[in-house]
Amino acid sequence: MEITTFELNINRLDDLRKYLCNEFSIGYQKTNESFFVLGFEEYYFRSNSTQLNLIVATLDYDMIKIDAIGSAGGSGLFNLNLGSEKNFINKFSKVLQKFKDTYKIP
Secondary structure: OEEEEEEEOOOOHHHHHHHHHHHOOOOEEEEOOOEEEEEEEEEEOOOOEEEEEEEEEEEEOOEEEEEEEEEOOOEOOOOEOOOHHHHHHHHHHHHHHHHHHHOOOO
16 A cells, blocks of 8 residues: 655645546545545556555645555555556646646645
């Protein structure tokens, strides 16, 4: 399992949720005015496995705290993920940077 935490100094939680839903093929969504959870599966050819990716965001006053979680990407006897969990974190980081650029967030 690979987990990374990000922080955004904004309170536009719903804009972030909508943006992420457009970037990823979301299969699960739970949301209210102070948090959201997005979940989806992604197939990785190199490890021949399906991985669960989760994005959990909470609004804390004027700051959004985000946990990006890539898990269960391994296969085989030794549960090797061949970097698929880290790959999701890197991909999410790039999408988050595009969101920041779009909304001019420092």
